[in-house]
Amino acid sequence: MTREPDEWVDEEAGPVVRPYAVTRGRTKPSSPAELDLLATVMATGQPPPAKADLSARHRRLVDCVTGQTRPVAEIAAELDLPVGVARVLLGDLLDYGLVSVRPPLSKATTPTESLLREVIDGLRAL
Template identity: 80%
Template structure:
């Protein structure tokens, strides 16, 4: 078994730290706007001195440093349950290290008929 500063991993079994331990026993995010499809991006601000960031927090910051990503994609990238990812992202929001934008309203997304017209137009070229 390998012991890192923030995570215990068994090479065959994977992480042996339970998800509730990663989130310090919390199950609710402090940020209700963190819908599964909400997009998260880095603010580029320095980490405040009062911030207590785990290795998972830092991995999340690295994950959104280069591009804006949805919550569900961040969770998948870091192999975390979505609930845990939302709790940790809520911490980063509280520290001002990331910003979150709700998903686009369904009314602003193109309809299926419009997409079919575009495809047909492209085929006609």
């Protein structure tokens, strides 16, 4: 197993990397896109630009969303990253055009409980 340069080993915990080391001290994504917990992310399929400085975690994030759309919270959980770290890394990927982000649906566009009950009742009546 190869380790990134900012990784060290704790006797009890194993490989450990502090969140600020993963994000190079950044706490907010550089991209203005809203990376809400329920925002969905998908890989664009574009190759990384020559100037892209991608870490192994960046590549794992791209792999995690290649071929499927996933919410930010799910990506962070699957890769065992704090949500803040996942947002910063996803912001980097957005800047490089490697992922696209779709904001979560607003409450105005989601069906109401009464509408869903009417649909269920209509289906039962069939």
